[in-house]
Amino acid sequence: MTPFTAEIIGTMLMILLGNGVVANVVLKDTKGNNSGWIVITTGWAFAVFVGVIVAGPISGAHLNPIVTLGLALIGKFEWNIVPTYIIAQIIGSMLGALLVWLSHKDHFAATNDDGAKLACFSTGPAIRNYSSNLISEIIGTFVLIFVIFYLSGPDLSIATAADAKIGLGSLGALPVAILVWVIGLSLGGTTGYAINPARDLGPRIIHSLLLKGNSDWNYAWVPILGPIIGAGLAAFCYLILT
Numbered sequence: 001m002t003p004f005t006a007e008i009i010g011t012m013l014m015i016l017l018g019n020g021v022v023a024n025v026v027l028k029d030t031k032g033n034n035s036g037w038i039v040i041t042t043g044w045a046f047a048v049f050v051g052v053i054v055a056g057p058i059s060g061a062h063l064n065p066i067v068t069l070g071l072a073l074i075g076k077f078e079w080n081i082v083p084t085y086i087i088a089q090i091i092g093s094m095l096g097a098l099l100v101w102l103s104h105k106d107h108f109a110a111t112n113d114d115g116a117k118l119a120c121f122s123t124g125p126a127i128r129n130y131s132s133n134l135i136s137e138i139i140g141t142f143v144l145i146f147v148i149f150y151l152s153g154p155d156l157s158i159a160t161a162a163d164a165k166i167g168l169g170s171l172g173a174l175p176v177a178i179l180v181w182v183i184g185l186s187l188g189g190t191t192g193y194a195i196n197p198a199r200d201l202g203p204r205i206i207h208s209l210l211l212k213g214n215s216d217w218n219y220a221w222v223p224i225l226g227p228i229i230g231a232g233l234a235a236f237c238y239l240i241l242t
Contacts, residue, residue, distance in 0.1 A: 003059035003081075007088035008095070010055025011063045011198065015096025016103075018047035019203060023100055023120040027107035041184030049177035056173065064196040065089055066231040070145040073235035086198070093202025097121050100203075101210055114213040121203035123192035123223050124216060133219075136190040137226025138233065140183050144195050145234035147179055194223030195230075 001009075021043025024032035032039065048063070055061035062068045065086040071077035100120060101108065111117055118124065125133045184193050194200040200223035208215040 001058050004084055004088045006055040006058035007062060007085055008092040010051040010059070010061050011089045011092025012096040012099070013054055014047045014051030014063050015093045015199060015203060016047075016099045017050055018044040018199070019097060019100045019120055020103065021047070023104045023107065026111075026113075026116040026119050027104055028111040028113075030104070030107050037189065038185075041181055041188060044184055045177040045181035048180045049173045052173035052176055059085070061173075063089060063092075063198075065198050066141055066145060066196060066227040067148060069228070070149070070231040070235055073232065074149060074238055076149075089198040090202045093198045094206050097203035097206040098210075101206065108211065117211055117213065118207055118216060119192070121207040122200045122216070122220070123194040124219060125191050125222075126189060128219070130219075130222060133191050133222045134226045134229075136187065137194060137223055138230040140187045140191075140193050141195045141227040141230025142234045143183055143187070144179065145231045146238060148176075149234065149238045151175055151179075191222070195227055197224040197227055200224070 021032075022040055024030045024043075025035050025040055027033065051063050052061040055063065062071075062085055068077060068082050068085045068089075072079050072082050104120070108117055108120075115124070125136075180195075183195065187193060201220065204215055204217070204220055208217075
């Protein structure tokens with residue numbers, strides 16, 4: 001398996017299980033209907049765990065363009081490999097979202113709430129205030145990336161794309177899952193804590209292709225720009241402090 005394939009599969013599994021738990025909670029007549037935010041945040045944490053376990057030994061399990069970007073900004077990842085990883089992550093997120101739709105197809109049909117259906121694909125704000133929503137995504141992503149920098153260690157040796165294994169997989173899956181979990185519990189209630197542009201964009205594209213209804217593209221820039229700014233700030237602070 002190549003790093004490109006590993007990022008596709010790892011991201012696909014993460015989205016399938018992460019958005020799958022959202023679907024189980026919000027769609028009509030599922031066994032987990034209305035089981036709440038704690039279930040969603042816990043499910044997402046373990047979804048990240050599974051993705052990291054699978055992709056970590058091959059690609060480093062970035063599973064997030066912002067992890068890839070952040071590591072490149074502090075010199076821990078080669079810039080020429082960045083586009084390949086990001087493309088793989090977006091493809092994987094789209095495939096994962098497609099599988100969520102297939103596995104819950106009858107429940108999507110039974111659910112009349114278009115907002116609930118969209119929530120099974122992409123994030124949205126609890127209170128729509130774009131400036132506040134942007135700040136929430138910046139802060140959440142800052143915490144994610146800043147902590148990852150310290151967990152990933154100071155050393156790096158990459159010769160080729162085949163050797164590019166610096167990222168979440170170098171940390172061990174459990175610390176990353178705990179990190180995502182605590183971000184969701186503490187900071188995620190405002191926007192659904194995308195903290196990952198691929199996690200939001202890829203599934204939103206699938207939603208627009210498969211389901212009738214508003215995919216809320218007016219909001220889609222927030223979970224893209226916010227994480228980019230958050231990663232940049234995390235990289236700046238890390239470089240200043242080390």
